[in-house]
Amino acid sequence: xxxxxxxDDKVExxxxxxxxxxxxDEEKNKQLADELIHDEKELAxxxxxxxxxxxxxxxxxxxxxxxxxxxxxxxxxxxxQHIVSxxxxxxxxxxxxFDAFQAVFPAGTVSGAPKVRAMEIIDELxxxxxxxxxxxxxxxxxxxCCDFAIAIRSIFIEDGKGFVQSGAGIVSDSIPxxxxxxxxxxxxxxxxxxxxxxx
Numbered sequence: 001x002x003x004x005x006x007x008d009d010k011v012e013x014x015x016x017x018x019x020x021x022x023x024x025d026e027e028k029n030k031q032l033a034d035e036l037i038h039d040e041k042e043l044a045x046x047x048x049x050x051x052x053x054x055x056x057x058x059x060x061x062x063x064x065x066x067x068x069x070x071x072x073x074x075x076x077x078x079x080x081q082h083i084v085s086x087x088x089x090x091x092x093x094x095x096x097x098f099d100a101f102q103a104v105f106p107a108g109t110v111s112g113a114p115k116v117r118a119m120e121i122i123d124e125l126x127x128x129x130x131x132x133x134x135x136x137x138x139x140x141x142x143x144x145c146c147d148f149a150i151a152i153r154s155i156f157i158e159d160g161k162g163f164v165q166s167g168a169g170i171v172s173d174s175i176p177x178x179x180x181x182x183x184x185x186x187x188x189x190x191x192x193x194x195x196x197x198x199x
Contacts, residue, residue, distance in 0.1 A: 003104055003105065004057070004105075004146065004147075007145055009090050011061055014086055015108070015109060016083070017046040018082055018083035019034065019186065023082055036083060037072065041170070041174065046115055047074060048108075049120060057087060059103045060095040060099045061090055061092055062178045065090040066087065067089070069087070069090065070085060079188040110152065111133035120199050132151050136149070137151050152166070152186075155190050166186040
């Protein structure tokens with residue numbers, strides 16, 4: 001998932017929220033996509049993250065330039081399909097790529113909203129540090145451009161052991177069993193890669 005990209009003065013972020021699995025049955029995939037795009041809980045969560053993304057980059061962009069280039073489209077990946085939006089704006093001349101990175105990090109998709117309070121709750125409830133999970137991987141360029149992804153859907157290997165982490169967005173009307181299933185679907189591609197690498 002892209003955290004932030006700057007090309008020339010264009011600032012981009014891609015909020016992703018709302019998940020359904022991918023199956024071997026194309027009709028089932030279409031049914032799941034239709035269910036996803038009509039799920040009130042998923043749409044509310046995604047709308048919150050689009051608003052957060054707009055607010056985040058709005059802090060460093062020229063007034064009036066921030067807008068969604070695409071909104072709530074279903075995108076398929078190897079094991080899951082998501083609701084994805086694309087939010088863009090024009091970087092204000094008094095700001096640079098470092099300001100933009102600081103404005104969006106950590107991503108709302110892995111922290112929640114409001115960000116500071118959500119991070120306090122995460123710190124209270126999560127018993128282990130996330131490590132690189134939910135961090136950022138990317139580059140800053142000499143010409144003022146940058147491109148960063150959120151460090152999710154990743155395998156971290158230490159002492160011959162692979163570690164996979166996944167998460168789900170929790171909101172007031174979340175159903176715990178469904179959120180747990182979502183974490184399993186999200187981890188599926190990495191677990192499959194580990195299985196194939198070890199065989």
